[in-house]
Amino acid sequence: xxxxxxISKKVFKELAAKNVKKSAKDYFIYFFTLTFAVCLFYTFNSxxxxxxxxxxxxxxxxxxxSQGAIAAVSVxxxxxxxxxxxxxxxxxMKRRKKxxxxxxxxxxxxxxVGRLLMKETMKIGSAxxxxxxxxxxxxxxxxxxxxxxxxxxxLGSYSFIFSFGxxxxxxxxxGLTFAFVHFFNVRELKKMELIDLLxxxxxxxxxxxxxxxxxxxxxxxxxxxVSAFLLIFCLSExxxxxxxxxxxxxxxAGTVLFFISAAGIAADIMKKRKRFYYRKLHIxxxxxxxxxxxxxxxxxxxxxxxxxLSVSVMGIGMGLGQSAIIKKxxxxxxxISVEYYYFGDSTDDxxxxxxxxxxLEQQGAALPQYLESSADLTMYEQENLxxxxxxxxxxxxxxxxxxxxxxxxxxxxxxxYNKVRELLKLExxxxxxxxYAFTYNEPDAKDLLSEYAGKQKEPLKIxxxxxxxxxxxxxxxxxxxxxxxxxxxxxxxxxxxxxTGTPYLKVNNGMFxxxxxxAYEEATADLNKAKNFIYISQKDxxxxxxxxxxxxxxxxxxxxxxxxxxAGAVLALQQLTQSAExxxxxxxxxxxxxxxxxxxxxxxxxxxxxFGLPFSLAALNAAFTMAGAYRNIPYLTKGEAFQxxxxxxxxxxxxxxxxxxxxxxxxxxxxxx
Amino acid sequence: xxxxLKVDNIEKFYKNKGSLTKAVNHISFEVQEGEYLGIMGxxxxxxxxxxxxxxxxxxxxxxxxxxxxxxxxxxxxxxLARFRREELGFIFQSFNLLxxxxxxxxxxxxxxxxxxxxxxxxxxxxKIAQELGIGEILEKxxxxxxxxxxxxxxxxxxxVTNPSLILADEPTGALDSRSAGMFLDSLGLLxxxxxxxxxxxxxxxxxxxxCKRILFMKDGRIFNELVRxxxxxxxxxxxxxxxxxxLGGDKGHAF
Numbered sequence: 001x002x003x004x005x006x007i008s009k010k011v012f013k014e015l016a017a018k019n020v021k022k023s024a025k026d027y028f029i030y031f032f033t034l035t036f037a038v039c040l041f042y043t044f045n046s047x048x049x050x051x052x053x054x055x056x057x058x059x060x061x062x063x064x065x066s067q068g069a070i071a072a073v074s075v076x077x078x079x080x081x082x083x084x085x086x087x088x089x090x091x092x093m094k095r096r097k098k099x100x101x102x103x104x105x106x107x108x109x110x111x112x113v114g115r116l117l118m119k120e121t122m123k124i125g126s127a128x129x130x131x132x133x134x135x136x137x138x139x140x141x142x143x144x145x146x147x148x149x150x151x152x153x154x155l156g157s158y159s160f161i162f163s164f165g166x167x168x169x170x171x172x173x174x175g176l177t178f179a180f181v182h183f184f185n186v187r188e189l190k191k192m193e194l195i196d197l198l199x200x201x202x203x204x205x206x207x208x209x210x211x212x213x214x215x216x217x218x219x220x221x222x223x224x225x226v227s228a229f230l231l232i233f234c235l236s237e238x239x240x241x242x243x244x245x246x247x248x249x250x251x252x253a254g255t256v257l258f259f260i261s262a263a264g265i266a267a268d269i270m271k272k273r274k275r276f277y278y279r280k281l282h283i284x285x286x287x288x289x290x291x292x293x294x295x296x297x298x299x300x301x302x303x304x305x306x307x308x309l310s311v312s313v314m315g316i317g318m319g320l321g322q323s324a325i326i327k328k329x330x331x332x333x334x335x336i337s338v339e340y341y342y343f344g345d346s347t348d349d350x351x352x353x354x355x356x357x358x359x360l361e362q363q364g365a366a367l368p369q370y371l372e373s374s375a376d377l378t379m380y381e382q383e384n385l386x387x388x389x390x391x392x393x394x395x396x397x398x399x400x401x402x403x404x405x406x407x408x409x410x411x412x413x414x415x416x417y418n419k420v421r422e423l424l425k426l427e428x429x430x431x432x433x434x435x436y437a438f439t440y441n442e443p444d445a446k447d448l449l450s451e452y453a454g455k456q457k458e459p460l461k462i463x464x465x466x467x468x469x470x471x472x473x474x475x476x477x478x479x480x481x482x483x484x485x486x487x488x489x490x491x492x493x494x495x496x497x498x499x500t501g502t503p504y505l506k507v508n509n510g511m512f513x514x515x516x517x518x519a520y521e522e523a524t525a526d527l528n529k530a531k532n533f534i535y536i537s538q539k540d541x542x543x544x545x546x547x548x549x550x551x552x553x554x555x556x557x558x559x560x561x562x563x564x565x566x567a568g569a570v571l572a573l574q575q576l577t578q579s580a581e582x583x584x585x586x587x588x589x590x591x592x593x594x595x596x597x598x599x600x601x602x603x604x605x606x607x608x609x610x611f612g613l614p615f616s617l618a619a620l621n622a623a624f625t626m627a628g629a630y631r632n633i634p635y636l637t638k639g640e641a642f643q644x645x646x647x648x649x650x651x652x653x654x655x656x657x658x659x660x661x662x663x664x665x666x667x668x669x670x671x672x673x
Numbered sequence: 674x675x676x677x678l679k680v681d682n683i684e685k686f687y688k689n690k691g692s693l694t695k696a697v698n699h700i701s702f703e704v705q706e707g708e709y710l711g712i713m714g715x716x717x718x719x720x721x722x723x724x725x726x727x728x729x730x731x732x733x734x735x736x737x738x739x740x741x742x743x744x745x746x747x748x749x750x751x752x753l754a755r756f757r758r759e760e761l762g763f764i765f766q767s768f769n770l771l772x773x774x775x776x777x778x779x780x781x782x783x784x785x786x787x788x789x790x791x792x793x794x795x796x797x798x799x800k801i802a803q804e805l806g807i808g809e810i811l812e813k814x815x816x817x818x819x820x821x822x823x824x825x826x827x828x829x830x831x832x833v834t835n836p837s838l839i840l841a842d843e844p845t846g847a848l849d850s851r852s853a854g855m856f857l858d859s860l861g862l863l864x865x866x867x868x869x870x871x872x873x874x875x876x877x878x879x880x881x882x883x884c885k886r887i888l889f890m891k892d893g894r895i896f897n898e899l900v901r902x903x904x905x906x907x908x909x910x911x912x913x914x915x916x917x918x919x920l921g922g923d924k925g926h927a928f
Contacts, residue, residue, distance in 0.1 A: 106830075
C-alpha cells in the first residue's frame with residue numbers, strides 16, 4: 001500500500017506562492033482594486049477618530065449619525081467588493097480550467113484544490129489588506145485635514161491619526177468578504193466536471209439570435225430611459241429622493257435592455273455597410289465586439305449602471321453637502337437661542353409677564369449668568385393671516401412655500417426687531433405708525449417679497465389698523481438660530497399693533513460672556529432645568545450642518561469611487577480574459593499577413609468601444625439625472641453646481657482611464673503585440 | 674501475468690435532442706501487466722471516449738472497468754482522486770504541464786500529491802530524468818521547452834509515481850516526427866525497462882507501430898486486433914497500414 005499521507009502543507013504553500021507570483025500580472029488589476037477598497041474603507045471609517053482629535057463636540061449625536069451612515073455605506077461597499085472578488089475569481093478560474101484539470105488527473109480532490117485556491121486568495125487578500133491599510137493611513141491624514149477645514153477647526157488642530165478601530169474593522173470586514181468568496185469558489189469548484197476542464201477550450205458559446213426581439217427590446221429600453229428622465233424632472237421637486245431612486249431604477253433597467261439588444265442591431269447595421277465593413281480589420285472587430293457584447297451584455301450593463309450611479313452619487317452628494325454648508329453662517333448668527341412655544345397651558349400666562357431669561361433664572365438654569373448681551377422677542381400670529389392669503393397675488397413660487405401646508409404669517413414688533421438688529425450690530429430701523437416691513441432669511445424668498453412689494457397696492461389690515469409697506473422695507477435677518485432657512489417672510493409692525501395678536505413664540509437670542517466653551521458646556525448642562533424651553537446653540541447647529549455636509553459629500557464620494565473601481569475592474573478583467581482567449585485568433589491574423597500595427601489598432605478600436613459604450617451611456621444617464629437633481633438642490637449657484645459635476649466627472653474619467661490604460665497594456669502583453 | 678485492466682461490456686451514449694450517439698458500444702478487452710496496448714481509429718470512432726472512461730475523466734453509461742481488480746465505475750469523488758494519484762499516469766496531447774512550475778517541480782508535484790517523503794523526491798526525479806534523458810531541461814519552465822521536451826517531462830511525471838497504468842491520449846499529436854520519435858522511444862523504454870503498462874490512443878500508424886498490440890475501433894466497436902509478436906517494427910507498421918486502409922476504405926477517408 002502506498003502512503004496515505006495528505007499532501008504536505010509546504011507543497012501547497014509553494015504551489016500557491018508560485019501561482020500567485022506567476023500570474024501577478026493577471027492579478028494586478030484585482031489586487032489594485034482590492035487595495036483601493038481597503039484604503040477607502042479605512043480612510044472613511046477613521047472619521048470617528050478624526051472628530052475626536054479635532055475636538056468637535058457631539059451633544060446631539062449628529063457626528064455619530066454621520067459615522068453610522070458611513071458604516072452602512074461600508075457594509076454596502078464590502079458587499080459590492082465581495083461580488084467583485086467572486087466575479088473576478090470566476091473569471092480567473094475559467095482561465096485556469098486546464099490547470100485544475102491537471103490537478104485532478106494528478107489525483108488531487110476537490111478539497112485539495114479548494115485549499116489551494118484559499119491559500120492563493122489569502123495571499124493576495126492579505127497583501128491587499130496590508131497595502132490598503134498603509135495607503136489608507138496616508139489618505140486618512142489628507143481626509144482629516146479636509147474634515148478640519150470643513151468643520152472650521154483649522155489645520156492647527158490636526159495631528160497624525162491612526163484609527164485602531166477602523167483598522168480592525170477593515171481586517172474583520174475584508175476577512176469576512178474573503179470567507180464568503182471562498183465559500184462561493186468551493187461551490188463553483190463542485191460544479192466542475194473533469195472532462196469539461198480538460199476539454200475546456202473546445203467548447204463554444206452559443207447565443208440564440210433573434211432580430212425581432214432585439215428591435216423590440218431596443219425600443220423598450222429607449223422608452224424606459226425617457227420615462228426615467230421624465231420622472232426625475234417632474235417629480236423630484238416634491239419627492240426628491242423617491243423620484244431619484246425610482247428614476248435611477250428605470251434608467252438601470254433601460255441600460256440592461258439596451259446592452260442586450262443593441263449589439264445585435266448595431267452589428268447588423270455595420271455588416272450592411274460594406275464599404276465600412278470590408279475595410280482593414282473591421283470584419284474582425286465588428287464580429288468580435290458583437291459576440292462579446294452579446295454574451296457579456298448583462299455584465300457590461302451592470303458596469304454601465306455602476307458608473308452611472310457612481311458619477312451621480314458623487315455629484316449629487318457633493319452638491320447636497322455644499323448646499324448644507326452655505327447655510328452655516330446665516331442660520332445661526334447667535335451663540336444661543338432659547339425658544340418658548342405657546343401651547344395654551346398655564347405656563348403661557350406666566351410667560352406673558354416675564355422675559356425668557358427671567359423665567360430661566362426662576363427655574364434655576366445657569367445660562368443667564370453666562371450671557372453678555374441678549375435680545376428678547378415675542379412673535380405673534382393674527383387670525384386669517386396666513387402665507388397663502390398674504391401672497392395670493394404672487395406667482396413666484398419658493399421651495400419653502402411648497403413644502404408646508406399653510407403656515408401663519410408671524411408678526412414681530414418693531415421694538416423687538418430692533419433689539420435683534422442691535423445684537424447683530426445692524427442699524428435700527430424706523431417704522432411709522434401706519435407702516436410695516438418684512439424680514440426673511442430664506443434666500444429664495446427675496447424674489448417672492450419683491451414681487452409682493454411691486455403688486456400689493458392695498459393697505460394691510462392688522463389689529464384694527466391699516467398699514468402700508470414701508471419703502472424699501474424688506475430686510476434679510478435671521479430672527480433666531482435654526483438648522484434651516486425657515487423664514488420666508490415675517491411682518492415687522494409697530495410694537496403696539498403686534499401685541500394685539502396672539503403670542504406664538506418667545507425667543508431669547510444671546511451672546512456668550514467670557515469663555516464660550518465653558519458657557520456652552522454650562523448651557524448643555526442646563527437641559528434638565530430649562531423645562532419648556534428649547535436651547536439652540538450655534539455650536540450644535542454648526543456641528544449638525546457640518547455633519548450633514550460631511551455625510552452627504554463623503555458618502556457620495558465613497559460610494560462613487562467603490563462603484564467606479566468595481567466597474568473598471570469588471571471590464572478590465574473581462575477584456576483581459578478575452579485577450580487570453582483571443583491569442584489564437586490574433587496569431588491567425590498574423591499568419592494571414594495582418595501587420596502588428598494593424599492588429600494593435602484593431603485591439604485599440606475594440607477596447608475603445610468596449611470601454612466607451614458603457615461609459616457614454618452612463619455619462620448620458622448621469623447628465624440627465626444630475627441636471628434634474630440640481631434643479632432641486634437649494635442655494636447653489638450654477639457655477640457651484642458645475643464645479644461639483646465636473647469634479648465627479650473628472651474623478652470618474654481619471655480612474656476609468658487608469659483601468660483602460662492598464663488593461664490595454666495588459667492585453668498587448670498577452671497578445672504579444 | 675496479472676490483469677491490470679479489465680474492460681467489461683462498456684457503453685457510452687450521448688443523447689442530443691432526440692438523436693442517440695453510441696460513442697462506445699459494448700466494448701470488452703483486457704490488458705496484462707507490462708503490456709503496451711494501442712487503440713487506433715479515425716476521428717469520431719470513440720477511442721478518446723473509451724480512454725476517458727477508463728481514466729475516470731468521463732463516466733460510462735453502462736458496464737464495468739476494473740483496474741488492478743478495483744471497479745472504477747462506482748467510485749466516489751475522494752476514492753477517485755486517490756485512485757488517480759495512486760494507480761494512473763496521464764499523458765495528454767497538449768502536454769498539460771503547469772506553466773507556473775519548472776520541469777522538475779511539475780514532476781515533483783505528482784510525487785507530492787501522492788504524499789511521497791520530501792527527501793526521496795529529488796532522488797526519484799533525477800533517476801527518471803536520467804532514464805528519459807531530460808536532465809538538462811529539468812530546471813526550465815514549460816514555455817522554454819520544445820514540444821517534444823515538454824511531452825517527455827509529462828512522460829516522466831506520469832511514470833514517476835509508479836502507476837499501475839499509464840494512459841496516453843494522442844501523445845504525439847502535437848509533435849513533429851523527430852520529437853515524436855524521441856518521445857516514443859522514451860515510452861518504449863519505460864515499457865521495456867520498468868515494465869510499465871501503457872494504454873495509448875492514437876490515429877497515427879507510425880506512433881501505433883511502437884505498441885505490442887493494437888485494437889482498432891470503428892463506430893464505437895472493436896473492429897480488429899493486431900499483435901506485433903516477433904515482427905520488426907517496419908513489418909508491424911505495414912500490417913497496421915493494411916488494416917487502416919480497410920478501416921478508412923468504406924468511409925472514403927484518405928487515411
